[in-house]
Amino acid sequence: MQRVEVRSITHSYDGVRKAVSSLSFTIAAGEVLALIGPNGAGKSTSLRVLATLQRPDEGCVLWDNRDAWHERQDIRQRIGFLGDGTALYPAMTAAGYLRFFAECYGMDDAKADGRVDELLAIFRLSSKADARISDLSKGMRQRLAIARTLVHEPELLLLDEPADGLDPLGRRELREILREVATKGVGIVVSSHILRELDGFCDTVALIQKGELQVFGTVDEVIEKYEVARRVHEVSVTKGLQKAVEILRAHEGLIEAIEPLNREETIDDPKTADRGKIRVRVHGSENRAATLLRELVLADVEVIGLTRLRSDLEDVYQSIGRDEVA
Numbered sequence: 505m506q507r508v509e510v511r512s513i514t515h516s517y518d519g520v521r522k523a524v525s526s527l528s529f530t531i532a533a534g535e536v537l538a539l540i541g542p543n544g545a546g547k548s549t550s551l552r553v554l555a556t557l558q559r560p561d562e563g564c565v566l567w568d569n570r571d572a573w574h575e576r577q578d579i580r581q582r583i584g585f586l587g588d589g590t591a592l593y594p595a596m597t598a599a600g601y602l603r604f605f606a607e608c609y610g611m612d613d614a615k616a617d618g619r620v621d622e623l624l625a626i627f628r629l630s631s632k633a634d635a636r637i638s639d640l641s642k643g644m645r646q647r648l649a650i651a652r653t654l655v656h657e658p659e660l661l662l663l664d665e666p667a668d669g670l671d672p673l674g675r676r677e678l679r680e681i682l683r684e685v686a687t688k689g690v691g692i693v694v695s696s697h698i699l700r701e702l703d704g705f706c707d708t709v710a711l712i713q714k715g716e717l718q719v720f721g722t723v724d725e726v727i728e729k730y731e732v733a734r735r736v737h738e739v740s741v742t743k744g745l746q747k748a749v750e751i752l753r754a755h756e757g758l759i760e761a762i763e764p765l766n767r768e769e770t771i772d773d774p775k776t777a778d779r780g781k782i783r784v785r786v787h788g789s790e791n792r793a794a795t796l797l798r799e800l801v802l803a804d805v806e807v808i809g810l811t812r813l814r815s816d817l818e819d820v821y822q823s824i825g826r827d828e829v830a
């Protein structure tokens with residue numbers, strides 16, 4: 505496939521409340537799309553409709569203009585899907601598990617062996633080929649579960665919260681592997697509610713809230729559209745906090761909070777405190793942060809840290825939240 509289009513899908517489980525409503529977005533071959541939204545936003549429903557497990561009440565999914573639901577027998581063979589739960593068989597070995605699915609897909613011995621070896625290598629599991637699944641770490645089990653969805657060389661991979669429960673290293677490994685899979689031309693849709701995970705990983709983003717699409721586009725387009733001009737930083741100061749606040753304000757910084765430097769401390773009055781952490785929204789890029797830091801130091805403020813608090817996508821998310829509240 506070249507392009508899968510989700511065109512204005514609406515779906516309700518009870519005929520009353522819409523789990524997703526007029527949702528539209530597209531995925532191209534070789535692209536990673538992140539479906540982002542809080543719990544209950546409609547991510548899993550969207551993935552199930554994309555996987556042709558559910559027929560949308562309205563709208564359709566088009567594969568290069570072919571209706572996926574009407575041609576689901578064929579389309580399903582082109583999809584790899586990992587929903588809730590990994591359905592692994594603990595007593596099987598990693599290679600045995602992949603081999604089992606290769607046989608289910610009707611591959612002959614030679615082809616199955618080749619595919620199993622290839623997937624074990626891509627998913628960094630070659631050394632664990634003969635290990636029982638029950639003896640694998642959670643990260644390895646998750647990688648194996650995703651490898652299984654690729655056995656039949658699908659063109660579209662749908663993964664529902666694949667990074668859930670993985671530690672930061674496991675998540676990074678998974679991201680690297682999925683990017684590698686995408687470079688082979690597979691379109692990938694990953695759902696997640698952890699925004700920080702997705703910056704720098706996905707090509708396009710679809711943000712969903714209460715079943716409705718808030719924004720869809722490339723990461724750059726989305727960030728530009730929402731004018732994430734102000735970036736949230738945390739400035740840790742051991743001396744000269746009031747001076748720091750004055751300088752930040754002179755740079756049109758919006759002070760969000762002034763907090764103690766650590767748990768043992770308290771701040772009685774933020775207007776007189778001399779040390780603490782300032783959470784501030786400032787305009788501009790990282791260069792602006794460097795300018796601010798220089799100015800603070802030159803004014804004898806004792807700065808022990810200046811850290812970017814949120815990722816660009818998180819800023820977009822926050823900005824959408826504010827729009828909604830407004």
Ligand SMILES: Nc1ncnc2c1ncn2[C@@H]1O[C@H](COP(=O)(O)OP(=O)(O)OP(=O)(O)O)[C@@H](O)[C@H]1O
Pocket residue numbers: 517518522523524541542543544545546547548549550697
């Ligand atoms: N099988 C179902 N039967 C009835 N309602 C459902 C069913 N599955 C989901 N829903 C409802 O549809 C809405 C969207 O749920 P969905 O699971 O698609 O969201 P989600 O973004 O994947 O959430 P989560 O991150 O919690 O998995 C929610 O209000 C949910 O309660």
